[in-house]
Amino acid sequence: xxxxxxxxxxxxxxxxxxxxxxxxxxxxxxxxxxxxxxxxxxxxxxxxxxxxxxxxxxxxxxxxxxxxxxxxxxxxxxxxxxxxxxxxxxxxxxxxxxxxxxxxxxxxxxxxxxxxxxxxxxxxxxxxxxxxxxxxxxxxxxxxxxxxxxxxxxxxxxxxxxxxxxxxxxxxxxxxxxxxxxxxxxxxxxxxxxxxxxxxxxxxxxxxxxxxxxxxxxxxxxxxxxxxxxxxxxxxxxxxxxxxxxxxxxxxxxxxxxxxxxxxxxxxxxxxxxxxxxxxxxxxxxxxxxxxxxxxxxxxxxxxxxxxxxxxxxxxxxxxxxxxxxxxxxxxxxxxxxxxxxxxxxxxxxxxxxxxxxxxxxxxxxxxxxxxxxxxxxxxxxxxxxxxxxxxxxxxxxxxxxxxxxxxxxxxxxxxxxxxxxxxxxxxxxxxxxxxxxxxxxxxxxxxxxxxxxxxxxxxxxxxxxxxxxx
Amino acid sequence: xxxxxxxxxxxxxxxxxxxxxxxxxxxxxxxxxxxxxxxxxxxxxxxxxxxxxxxxxxxxxxxxxxxxxxxxxxxxxxxxxxxxxxxxxxxxxxxxxxxxxxxxxxxxxxxxxxxxxxxxxxxxxxxxxxxxxxxxxxxxxxxxxxxxxxxxxxxxxxxxxxxxxxxxxxxxxxxxxxxxxxxxxxxxxxxxxxxxxxxxxxxxxxxxxxxxxxxxxxxxxxxxxxxxxxxxxxxxxxxxxxxxxxxxxxxxxxxxxxxxxxxxxxxxxxxxxxxxxxxxxxxxxxxxxxxxxxxxxxxxxxxxxxxxxxxxxxxxxxxxxxxxxxxxxxxxxxxxxxxxxxxxxxxxxxxxxxxxxxxxxxxxxxxxxxxxxxxxxxxxxxxxxxxxxxxxxxxxxxxxxxxxxxxxxxxxxxxxxxxxxxxxxxxxxxxxxxxxxxxxxxxxxxxxxxxxxxxxxxxxxxxxxxxxxxx
Numbered sequence: 001x002x003x004x005x006x007x008x009x010x011x012x013x014x015x016x017x018x019x020x021x022x023x024x025x026x027x028x029x030x031x032x033x034x035x036x037x038x039x040x041x042x043x044x045x046x047x048x049x050x051x052x053x054x055x056x057x058x059x060x061x062x063x064x065x066x067x068x069x070x071x072x073x074x075x076x077x078x079x080x081x082x083x084x085x086x087x088x089x090x091x092x093x094x095x096x097x098x099x100x101x102x103x104x105x106x107x108x109x110x111x112x113x114x115x116x117x118x119x120x121x122x123x124x125x126x127x128x129x130x131x132x133x134x135x136x137x138x139x140x141x142x143x144x145x146x147x148x149x150x151x152x153x154x155x156x157x158x159x160x161x162x163x164x165x166x167x168x169x170x171x172x173x174x175x176x177x178x179x180x181x182x183x184x185x186x187x188x189x190x191x192x193x194x195x196x197x198x199x200x201x202x203x204x205x206x207x208x209x210x211x212x213x214x215x216x217x218x219x220x221x222x223x224x225x226x227x228x229x230x231x232x233x234x235x236x237x238x239x240x241x242x243x244x245x246x247x248x249x250x251x252x253x254x255x256x257x258x259x260x261x262x263x264x265x266x267x268x269x270x271x272x273x274x275x276x277x278x279x280x281x282x283x284x285x286x287x288x289x290x291x292x293x294x295x296x297x298x299x300x301x302x303x304x305x306x307x308x309x310x311x312x313x314x315x316x317x318x319x320x321x322x323x324x325x326x327x328x329x330x331x332x333x334x335x336x337x338x339x340x341x342x343x344x345x346x347x348x349x350x351x352x353x354x355x356x357x358x359x360x361x362x363x364x365x366x367x368x369x370x371x372x373x374x375x376x377x378x379x380x381x382x383x384x385x386x387x388x389x390x391x392x393x394x395x396x397x398x399x400x401x402x403x404x405x406x407x408x409x410x411x412x413x414x415x416x417x418x419x420x421x422x423x424x425x426x427x428x429x430x431x432x433x434x435x436x437x438x439x440x441x442x443x444x445x446x447x448x449x450x451x452x453x454x455x456x457x458x459x460x461x462x463x464x465x466x467x468x469x470x471x
Numbered sequence: 472x473x474x475x476x477x478x479x480x481x482x483x484x485x486x487x488x489x490x491x492x493x494x495x496x497x498x499x500x501x502x503x504x505x506x507x508x509x510x511x512x513x514x515x516x517x518x519x520x521x522x523x524x525x526x527x528x529x530x531x532x533x534x535x536x537x538x539x540x541x542x543x544x545x546x547x548x549x550x551x552x553x554x555x556x557x558x559x560x561x562x563x564x565x566x567x568x569x570x571x572x573x574x575x576x577x578x579x580x581x582x583x584x585x586x587x588x589x590x591x592x593x594x595x596x597x598x599x600x601x602x603x604x605x606x607x608x609x610x611x612x613x614x615x616x617x618x619x620x621x622x623x624x625x626x627x628x629x630x631x632x633x634x635x636x637x638x639x640x641x642x643x644x645x646x647x648x649x650x651x652x653x654x655x656x657x658x659x660x661x662x663x664x665x666x667x668x669x670x671x672x673x674x675x676x677x678x679x680x681x682x683x684x685x686x687x688x689x690x691x692x693x694x695x696x697x698x699x700x701x702x703x704x705x706x707x708x709x710x711x712x713x714x715x716x717x718x719x720x721x722x723x724x725x726x727x728x729x730x731x732x733x734x735x736x737x738x739x740x741x742x743x744x745x746x747x748x749x750x751x752x753x754x755x756x757x758x759x760x761x762x763x764x765x766x767x768x769x770x771x772x773x774x775x776x777x778x779x780x781x782x783x784x785x786x787x788x789x790x791x792x793x794x795x796x797x798x799x800x801x802x803x804x805x806x807x808x809x810x811x812x813x814x815x816x817x818x819x820x821x822x823x824x825x826x827x828x829x830x831x832x833x834x835x836x837x838x839x840x841x842x843x844x845x846x847x848x849x850x851x852x853x854x855x856x857x858x859x860x861x862x863x864x865x866x867x868x869x870x871x872x873x874x875x876x877x878x879x880x881x882x883x884x885x886x887x888x889x890x891x892x893x894x895x896x897x898x899x900x901x902x903x904x905x906x907x908x909x910x911x912x913x914x915x916x917x918x919x920x921x922x923x924x925x926x927x928x929x930x931x932x933x934x935x936x937x938x939x940x941x942x
Contacts, residue, residue: 058801061802062641062643062801062802065802065805071805072802072803072805072806078802116615116616119610119611119612119614119615120611122611122614122615124606124610124611124613124614127614128603128606131602131606132599132603135595135599135602139590139595140590140591140593140595140789141590142595142791143590143593143595143598143789143790143791143792144587144590144593144789144790144791145587145785145790145791146791172533178649178793178815179815179816181812181813181814181815181816182814182815185813185814185815189685193665193687194664194665194666194687195665207812207813210809210813211813214660214810214813216664216665314616314816318611318614318615319614319615319616319816320613320614320615320616320617320817320819320820320821321614321819321821322649322815322816322817322818322819330529330533331532331533331536331543331549332543334536334542334543335543338681339685341652341678342652342656342678342681342682342685343652343653343656343814344649344650344652344653344656344793344815345650345652345785345790345793346791346793347793348791348792348793348819348822349791350791350792350822351819351821351822
């Protein structure tokens with residue numbers, strides 16, 4: 001308690017006492033007087049020590065937590081946050097509007113960090129039209145519970161659409177879920193129990209890893225090579241461990257933008273059959289293909305019915321809809337629907353009906369075409385500008401909305417300085433389980449117009465040249 | 472394989488072979504030749520045996536599964552379903568429209584079994600109005616990811632509304648979730664690990680139990696008495712076990728309609744503090760109060776900040792919206808928001824904005840008033856008609872939308888015969904973990920008009936008199 005001895009609160013100040021206390025504690029933390037992971041005194045201890053009300057301490061702690069200085073372990077106490085967790089401040093995968101009241105006035109600079117399309121790409125007028133048509137057509141039915149497996153007619157129109165993507169399946173195996181993240185959660189609930197082992201690609205989407213961890217899984221990373229996951233290492237893992245699930249993004253992988261070769265896809269399916277393990281395919285960008293012949297869904301090749309297929313619409317349509325599709329192997333549907341019902345009963349009936357009508361009226365096809373045209377232009381500009389950078393190395397993905405580039409300095413350093421200059425990057429380290437140092441950066445053009453791509457890459461070059469090691 | 476020897480499929484029949492096979496297997500199961508939990512042959516074995524394509528067997532099995540005759544264990548095989556699981560057929564808590572293509576032509580008879588309001592009580596026109604206002608006002612912002620904690624302004628308007636309900640809290644502790652079921656799931660993820668012990672009321676809402684089981688929890692039932700949970704037995708349990716969570720519905724409990732007395736609420740909070748355990752309060756009907764003085768939220772009395780409060784709007788508004796509110800103890804918010812983000816990123820932005828505007832424009836208050844008036848009339852009629860039944864015993868709840876009545880015969884028998892006569896009941900056994908025999912029935916008037924209540928109770932009487940034991 002020695003550091004707390006020196007704290008004096010002013011009875012006559014204009015500042016409320018809890019704000020004064022917050023300021024004092026904040027300074028102690030920033031100065032390093034109270035160390036990362038050090039436990040703070042309990043509310044009772046500190047209020048007694050300082051002779052203030054418990055509520056003063058409660059409010060000061062609350063403010064410290066909001067500002068990211070401390071965190072709470074349930075049933076244990078309050079601790080100082082580690083400095084390394086600062087990375088959260090300048091990188092967030094899915095959320096561009098976070099804890100901000102006035103969302104309309106945000107100016108984040110040039111944002112290469114997110115895969116989420118900019119809202120100026122959303123077909124708002126068409127969607128408003130179908131919502132109103134649905135409300136006129138279905139009335140109150142649009143607000144009842146939907147079937148937990150999903151609105152029948154949407155499942156029908158999606159089953160037809162999947163056929164266009166090469167996936168032949170029956171409507172019984174198709175479920176509508178509240179976004180791909182929920183699909184990952186449902187599959188984890190269905191297949192992963194405490195202490196089970198699962199395999200993920202390395203690097204990978206850490207939002208999935210968080211779900212697997214919460215189920216108590218042991219997670220093994222297998223590296224991604226230029227043509228997909230390292231099959232030899234994967235087989236070694238499958239030999240040594242009873243693996244329950246392999247989580248992969250075979251097309252335009254996040255973050256590497258790598259697409260598995262046809263041969264590798266078959267090899268993966270063969271291993272799944274040989275070792276009796278399920279594969280979770282997370283598909284979010286297959287449609288955005290600019291000539292990559294390998295980018296068919298793994299599910300379309302699934303001769304052994306071992307692939308659970310999730311298609312997200314958040315990167316190719318509107319993320320706020322919270323709609324995705326899950327295609328399950330035969331006989332797994334029933335259990336997944338039961339788990340879906342236990343997770344949130346069902347997905348919004350109105351939104352499902354509106355999306356169904358959107359597809360049936362042909363809006364979906366034309367939206368996709370328009371979006372691909374816009375993305376193709378951005379893709380070419382980004383490729384061209386990155387190619388000019390002497391310090392950058394990358395493999396062309398021939399599709400998708402992001403590049404995975406490599407430099408010779410630590411990406412978190414580059415991201416830090418880029419942010420100071422108004423450019424937001426996704427540094428490679430955030431895609432590894434151990435946040436290891438990485439020289440890779442994921443650059444996405446989902447939010448950036450042509451001019452911003454050029455300007456952003458120019459600034460990136462400046463930041464590199466200021467920060468590269470001498471020699 | 473002996474039973475399968477006699478199966479002959481007709482090459483020249485008009486019926487597809489898989490339908491023929493389905494019929495034969497169905498008959499064998501119904502006749503008891505293939506027993507509950509018996510394993511069916513693999514697809515390969517049976518197709519070889521019968522000399523048919525594998526797809527014939529696959530489709531026959533699929534049909535059997537759809538019709539509820541068999542089930543599949545992942546990685547193990549296909550099994551005959553137990554007869555006792557038939558109860559699913561005539562009772563489903565939340566879902567009135569299930570696997571039906573033509574939802575507009577359903578005539579289920581008189582439905583006393585669900586707490587979900589009938590769709591003719593939904594304020595569709597007003598909600599359409601606010602949706603369109605939101606789309607005009609916010610445009611594409613209505614389709615971006617929402618803040619995982621919920622749309623700020625909705626959290627603000629709900630915080631104000633909670634104050635009216637007696638709950639004084641700060642906006643920081645209030646989260647918007649995709650329905651109360653998701654709230655239960657999030658709390659389970661936050662607090663329950665494999666092998667942890669939790670307490671539920673007996674009888675209880677089994678949709679919550681399913682979530683706790685999926686987390687690997689040990690579940691202890693503590694009986695509900697006339698004034699709430701049995702506090703003495705609860706304390707015995709708390710002494711003997713390290714309990715992590717107590718799941719309760721203190722007002723108009725589901726299914727018993729019992730409201731905890733004020734004293735019992737305080738006693739429960741005292742135990743929570745004494746044994747350092749959290750309480751999950753599931754509140755879905757507190758607003759529908761017809762003079763019950765005890766029916767204030769437990770959270771409004773929560774002096775020790777041990778109550779996680781979930782408010783559902785599915786029973787008092789429109790279930791298809793998939794919106795509920797979670798108020799967390801201080802310092803637990805951050806973890807719950809993290810878990811929410813891992814579960815489905817965020818709740819539909821459009822629906823949150825529309826609901827916010829609905830509240831701010833005063834529609835919510837007037838809807839609630841109108842709904843209460845309708846429910847009050849039904850409540851009085853149901854009470855009056857039940858009171859006339861010589862074989863029925865019940866305690867008046869003074870609020871809520873259901874009665875918990877007791878007869879002297881097994882409720883599943885009564886429910887079975889009532890269904891044959893067009894009246895759907897929720898038999899007591901479905902609210903117990905072991906589906907034990909129960910003489911209680913939950914009767915809800917959420918879906919029934921005045922005439923239907925009278926007619927339904929008349930039929931109930933008939934069914935009772937036909938099926939009661941002689942003597």
